[in-house]
Amino acid sequence: MQIEGTSVFKGPVDCMMKTIKNEGILGLYKGMGSPLLGIAAVNSLLFWAYSHGKRLQTGSSGIEPTLGQIAIAGAGAGIVNSILASPVELLKVRLQVQYSDAGSAVFSGPVALGRHLASQFGLRGIMWGFWATVAREIPAYAAFYTAFEFTKRRFAHALTDGDASKLGVAPLMISGSAGGIGYWTASYPLDVIKSRVQNAAAPPSRGLGYMADAAKAVYSEQGMRGFFRGYSTSVVRSIPAAGVTFAVYELTIRALNQGGK
Template identity: 75%
Template sequence: MASPLAGCAAVNSLLFWAYSYGKFAQTGSLDVTPTLGQIAVAGAGAGIVNSILASPVELIKVRLQVQNSTSIAASATLFRGPVHLATHLAQQFGVRGIMWGFWATVAREVPAYAAFYTGFEFTKRRLAHALSDGDSSKLGAVPLMCSGSVGGICYWTACYPLDVIKSRVQNAAAPPRGVGYIARAAKDIMKEQGVKGFFRGYTPSVVRSIPAAGVTFATYELVMRALNDAK
């Protein structure tokens, strides 16, 4: 828990900053409402930027989660926490050890956050037309949470097979080399488990995302309103 907890604030700050900048870069103004296509592009760009922090945070998380149950860990040191593991990876593999699986993370984050933000904005705009004459700034916490939950479902639906591949890569015995490791990991999963192997754990991930994404988006929207009102 320590790895995602410590990295949560930094990862989400970077993510939402990159997303906001992506919208502004396309519209040229904070007062212009972006199209859903522009939302998707901004989300995809935010996913790329977010991978810089998300990749090492998730690497440490997934390796600590399985260290007591894998053959890799059976013959290796059991790590006390994220700092112990990060130090070990840096000493053994250098920067490559900390950024282990970076491109697999990028491959996951691009469709994930394109869908995440588009699902949220689409639902928010629909609810705004239904509940507040099209003005999304009047939506309360519950509609915003519902919109965020839809975004969370869209996130996992868009990227789950890629998340499985990323986790496999980051739990390997050593950091991958070359540019084809994502395809090789996908091929191995298909050979061992078939198509269903790419969707193992999908349901609990979606169930978790419903409250998590709902709270994330509602908090973000309400805090932004409060900051704008305080100007």
């Protein structure tokens, strides 16, 4: 929806129905291989950078970081995370929008596409849209972690006398879902721009003006609404995805800490 605009899909339901009609149910899973292969490394790097960012600000004293420090750590983690997230997202975006009847090359998966981009453009082809990814990740993960921590702390004060380590799965999942909503709300227009950049005919030349050019193209085609095409779908997806991610992360950290005592 971000790339095709209003000329192809009227909305998320129309997009889903046309995809199933034209490509079958598996059409809804196009581009899945890239995040499936890369998500473990991406999330590992992300949460490591986030934890390190918190430690740099608070030291090893065990002092609870402020929400401002959480936001800074999240923004820094987003920058570091872009190193892996950019190529993963590039392959996903380009695989999701390819059609067998479009008259252009169709790739069977991320490996084949990655090889093609590398042979055509070298390293620039693999890191295509890196700075656009960085621009998205900074506000995205600042909001992601801040919304999670804010909601988790509110639950802790209400349910466990301020001890967040005693929260159950449900409060953690709701807090994680809040983080996912914060992620997309803070960064969605930038995600639209990133998708446009990564689906262009060729990697951008040097400089960062290409992001402004992509933004102008979106606005000229669809106005301000173009920057939010697909927002509702992303938010709906983020509720279970971020909820599970944070709940599993928090429970895993607890188990590791208990095992080390």
